[in-house]
Amino acid sequence: MxxxxxxxxxxxxxxxxxxxxxxxxxxxxxxxxxxxxxxxxxxxxxxxxxxxxxxxxxxxxxxSLRFDHTMASNSNAQTVHDFTVKDARGNDVNLGTYKGKVLLIVNVASQCGLTNSNYTELTELYKKYKDQGLEILAFPCNQFKSQEPGTNEEIVNFVCTRFKAEYPIFDKVDVNGDKAAPLYKFLKSSKGGIFGDGIKWNFSKFLVDKDGHVVDRYAPTTSPFSIEKDIKKLLGVA
Incomplete structure (x- = not known):
């Protein structure tokens, strides 16, 4: 095909x-x-x-693109809410706690050409819509030209100090390959593309509705501000 x-x-x-x-x-x-x-x-x-x-x-x-169709390792998972991930301190976080929230899931990096614009806009979106049900879940990843080399503590300090981010930063993960986090295998299998499901670069974005279903996927170069209308639609905000 x-x-x-x-x-x-x-x-x-x-x-x-x-x-x-x-x-x-x-x-x-x-x-x-x-x-x-x-x-x-x-x-x-x-x-x-x-x-x-x-x-x-x-x-x-x-x-490094892979053209296979990656399946979620947790075959019983039906939604994002079925996964448990690690936060930046190594604590387990059941994503079921986000039921009823609209999620924007992003693989982030601190030394990328897209870092400043994406973090700045993500922070603004979160401030604007967090009280209306938006949550941004940031997953550091070092798979693209090693542009996220720091420790979890260094990453959190960078994001919170420089960009005043209040949304959660999770444990550093792989998003591609055999060691990809189960959550990312699920996200990719839910929203793939003709050129393969693999994440192409830092700051790829997945939009998830209140029931935990992946409804859209955006390119690394897609501005967070440009998807505000999609977020508002899921939130039910005029």
């Missing part, structure tokens, strides 16, 4: 990066319609458009 789908791209004339960039620049693309080939492209980082990620880093992320 994948092999035949990829044949539509002229291998000699158009790279995936340039195709992604050209689609973004054209205004004919709807990222939130029913799943299509083009919707799947929005999960690709577009460094040539945003200027936030070096082209070499992007090629490295492409080189």
């Amino acid at each position: 994948l092999r035949s789908s990829l044949r539509i791209f002229p291998r000699r004339n158009l790279s995936i990066a340039s195709l992604s960039a050209s689609l973004i620049l054209s205004k004919k693309l709807s990222f939130h319609s029913k799943p299509t080939l083009f919707q799947s492209l929005h999960n690709f980082p577009v460094p040539l458009v945003s200027g936030s990620i070096k082209a070499g880093d992007f090629r490295a992320s492409l080189g």
Whole structure:
């Protein structure tokens, strides 16, 4: 299925990066319609458009892409609420405690070109909607060019001091590969794409409704502010 789908791209004339960039620049693309080939492209980082990620880093992320369909390791899990994760201090956190909340789950990093803009906007969104039922769950990950090398304590101090973050920072995890956290295996199996379920870069985002169902997935380069309307819809805020 994948092999035949990829044949539509002229291998000699158009790279995936340039195709992604050209689609973004054209205004004919709807990222939130029913799943299509083009919707799947929005999960690709577009460094040539945003200027936030070096082209070499992007090629490295492409080189590590896996095209398999990753299944959640917990076969009984039906929602995000079925998982227990570790917080930054190593304590167990049952995500069932977030029932009735809208969740934005993000894999974060402290030394990425996307760090400042994402953390700044995430903090603003949380301040604006936390009292109306929004929770942001930040999972540090060091799998992309080793851009989250610090300890959990260092990461928490960085985020809380520099960006005044009040939302929870969890234990550092892998989001891809055999050692990927069970939660991330579930998230990826719930919202994958034609180019594979793998997380493409730091600051990929999953939006989860009040019942724990994954309703949307956003690219690393997607601004948190740009998904405010989707958050408001799930919160029932006018």
